[in-house]
Amino acid sequence: MSAVSDVIRTRVDAGSGALVGYLPVGFPTFEESVDAAVAIAQSGVDVIELGLPYSDPVMDGPVIQKATQQALARGFRLSHGFEAVRRITEQVQTPVLLMTYWNPVLSYGVERFADDLVSAGGAGLITPDLIPDEGEEWLVASERTGLDRVFLAAPSSSDARLKRAVEVSRGFVYAVSTMGITGARSDVDSAARGLVARLRDAGVENTCVGLGISTAQQVREVLEYADGAIVGSALVTALSTGGVEAVARVAADLATGTSAPA
């Protein structure tokens, strides 16, 4: 009963996998961030990961930090996040997950946040600094509302922790490709392949690999073993240098990596 999961399954069943695209709300402006998200959806991105700018983003590398700091400096408010979800889902069918650090949700009220995300048409949350051990309130709220909850799995995670991440996640499990933070890397770690194999052993249905993926070739490689590939910094760079048109072009190119092998 998850739109995100359905999209990923459809792509996997067709012999390939999903492309998940990250962009932050409010960068470079609110309007352009909405247009950019719609544009990447129309260019072959299967799931949108919409980032909420936060003052202390410990999982983010320089490219995304710079973009989200700029959005904050220009007056980003949490209400803009819900508004962006509404505007995007009015225009495209593509499911939208919010990527957010935990304190803004806690401050807003977990139950209220879940309700407002449902009304805006959002699919769920990716929570980079919330581990399942601390996630009780969110598990309850997402159970009640049916929202997806995407937890992270790392190469260093124990088998028991992977199992727990698989049990509690809905939509997909976010497999962190390498030990590190967001940012394009020339080769996506072989650690990702091992991690996905371990997640399969733990019974995962959908797992998408993120951190460091920036080319169609990398997308294709990742989809050989994973159900989805997550691209962030490469899209943000395109948006900041060439605007909506450029980010759409880069998304379309990345999406060639998801075409089923001939």
Place this chain on the structure above:
Amino acid sequence: MALRDETGPYFGDFGGRYVPESLIEALDELSVAWEAAKVDPAFHTELDGLLTNYVGRPSVITEVERFAAHAGGARILLKREDLNHTGSHKINNVLGQALLTKRIGKTRVIAETGAGQHGVATATAAALFGLDCVVYMGEVDTERQALNVARMRLLGAEVIPVTTGSRTLKDAINDAMRDWVTNVESTNYIFGTVAGPHPFPAMVRDLQKIIGEESREQVLALTGRLPDAVAACVGGGSNAMGIFHAFLDDTEVGLYGFEAAGDGVDTPRHAATISRGRPGVLHGARTFLLQDEDGQTVESHSISAGLDYPGVGPEHSWLSSIGRAEYRGVTDAAAMDALRLLSRTEGIIPAIESAHALAGVLELGRELGPDSVILVNLSGRGDKDMETAGRYFDLIDAGAEQA
């Protein structure tokens, strides 16, 4: 259960681990190593040896009568952490964590620093143990504590100025965490205060509690009784937890934490986290923090780099919530006045951080009266602050330049 027996990860509703999954293995490894070290006599023998022969412990307590005359005549005793090697309490914690780094077989250490005292202590321990050392320091702080930047570099550490966000301690912690996530296999993060994810709040407290254990005995020996109040400044809260801990279950002893109130707690420019913040999550722990209505961290302000932090250790949030300790704000101006007063009445130049506790005690002494005994943690010496003090009090001749 005795208050002293709390070991985390939670202190009441506070604490925990709000960090990326990639760090959990490293935090577990540290927790296990720390639990093993705590009960290992060999670890304590080595640490105690360093504290005695390298740091110069036990630090003395000094009664300051001429200063106390300005505090309603209360007896005021200073715990002299300023006399430690490297000039503050930070070295107590760092030596323990550096020994732990060796035990878990890592060769590179990283640290965040505000005033530079924790960075200097970490660079010192890295030099002593032959570890590679990188210190993250907000750009604003590298400017106001330039002398400590030079000390760290002389000791062989690499200092990386952090240019994101408010360019102070909070952002230095963010960058240190990013480094740790990326290099966790080779690197141990030596955290400088009782904040952050478990096990740091409990571990740093355990390594600092020697301050209270020594001074509790010293006050008993000098006065024949326990003090009426124990006072300390609170940035992240390590020197305060260090001196409070031995007294937590002495219910007749009042515990007072003095936070930096900057221009005043009723202005937007302060760092009075418990006095003016509300609970949330910052840097891996659920605790009080300064935040706006959207849960974005609000930038703190203080003349003191070491107290210029919008969060606070979770054990302090808990002690405040159960009413065991009281937290008050002290303005920049009051702290600087107290810094000058202690210098002129006692010949002791305190760190600006510690001067916040001294200013708080001037008022507290008047409240508690002349029969009271107040123990104050003098967490560090003022050498690093001479440029700030020189400018503040206009002590440096115009055009003067050191040859």
